[in-house]
Amino acid sequence: MAQTVSFMAVGRFEVREQTAANAGVHMTSTSPHREPIRVGVVGLSASGGWAATAHVPALAGLDGYELRALSASSAESARAAGEKYAVPLAFASAEELARSEEVDLVVVTVKVPHHLELIRPALEAGKMVFSEWPLGADLAQAEELADLAHRRGVLTAVGLQARSAPPLRYLRDLVAEGYVGRVLSTSMLGSGWIGGATYDxxxxxxxxxxxGATLLSIPFGxxxxxxxxxxxxxxxxxxxIENLRPEVTNITSGEVAAKSAEDQIAVTGVLESGAVAAMHFRGGTSRATAFHWEINGTEGDLVVKADRAQWWYGGTQLYGxxxxxxxxxxLPVPARYQRSLKQWTERSADPACSVAHEYALLRDQITGGLAPDTHGVPDxxxxxxxxxxxxxxxxxxxxGRKVTLTEQGS
Structure with missing residues (x-):
C-alpha cells in the first residue's frame, strides 16, 4: 500500500497526516492527548437552528470536547446565545472567535452563501475547521477553501454525517463482505424537502x-x-435536472416568488464496479415515499428506508x-457500530445522533485513537x-448526454 506521511501543528495538537492509496477519505491523526478539544461554533443562535438542534446536543453527549465559544451576527445575539447554552465566550464576529486562543476547533453552521467569508478567517488563524455541507456555494469556493487549508496545514472536516452513521457503516460492510454477492444495480428514490410548491x-x-443550497447540493449531495x-x-x-415550479408561494404571506433552483433530478450512471445506478429526487415531499434505496446483487438484496426526506439526519432502517x-x-445494526456512543442507541432518529458519531470519529482522528484501517471523517x-x-x-x-468522469473529477 502506497502511503505518505507528513507532520503539522494544529493548536495544542501535533497532527500526523496520512494518505493511503486505497483510502476513500483523507485521514488525519495525532498522538494521544488528554486535554479536551475546545470548540467554537459560528452561527449558534438563541432562537434555534441546526447548531442548536444537532451540534450542541452532539457535543454535550461526548467526552473529549468542550463547547467553549460561539459567535453570532451581533454582540447582543451572541450574548443571548451564550446565556442560553451556557457557553463561556460569546463573540460578535467569526473573526474574533477565530483569533481566540481558547478555541481549537471552529465549527461553521451558517447558511451556505456565507461559508466562504466565515471559514476563511479560521483557516488563516491556523484553526481546525468543521464546516457543514455544502462546503461552498460552488466548486470554485470549495477549491479556494481546500487550497487555503492545505497551505495552512490544518485539519478540516465536512458535515457529511451519513458516512459516520452506524446503519450506513454496517451497510458498507455488508456489501464489502458479499451479502448481496456481486452488485448488479442500485436504485435510490428520495424527496427533497426543499424545492416544493411552498417556502417559508x-x-x-x-x-x-x-x-449553493439547492436540491442538487443538499438532499442529492x-x-x-x-x-x-x-x-x-x-x-x-x-x-x-428541471425546474418545473418556477414560481412558489410563501407559506405565511401567500406571496408568489420566482424560483431558479431545480426541483427534479434524475441521474443514471455506471459505477466503477460496473453496477448500474439510478437516482431520482423530487422537490418538496411525497405522500408515498420519503426515501428508499435498494442494492441488488447476484446473491441477495439490501434496502434502506427512512420516513423523512432528510434521511441522513438518522432514523434509517435496514432490510435484507x-x-x-x-x-x-x-437487519438490526450490531452494537459494535455504536462505538462508545451507547447513549445514542435508543435515539437513532435524533438529528444529533449521526452528528455525534461524526464528532466521535473526528475526536479519534485528532487524539490518535483511530484504528489504521478506519475510514476517516470527510475533509x-x-x-x-x-x-x-x-x-x-x-x-x-x-x-443532454452521458458524461464519462475522470478519476480526479469523480
Missing part, C-alpha cells in the same frame, strides 16, 4: 440557484455521497434477504471531489 422566510434563499461511500464512485453519468430467503427482514478535499461530481452531473444535464 427562513428558506427563501434556497429558491436562488446561485445560493448527501445521498450520492452515501451511495459512493457504500458502493464506490461513478464511472459515467447521464442526468436530467439473500440466497433462498424469502421476504426482506429487518475539505473530499468536499471538493463531491462538489466536482455535482458539477459534472449538472453538466451532463446541460449537454
Amino acid at each position: 422566510d427562513n428558506y427563501a434563499y434556497v429558491l436562488d440557484i446561485t445560493s 448527501h445521498s450520492v455521497d452515501a451511495l459512493t461511500m457504500v458502493l464506490g464512485e461513478f464511472r459515467a453519468v447521464s442526468a436530467l 434477504a439473500r440466497g433462498e430467503e424469502g421476504a426482506l427482514t429487518e 475539505f478535499r473530499h468536499a471538493v471531489r463531491l462538489h466536482g461530481l455535482l458539477d459534472r452531473i449538472r453538466g451532463a444535464a446541460r449537454v
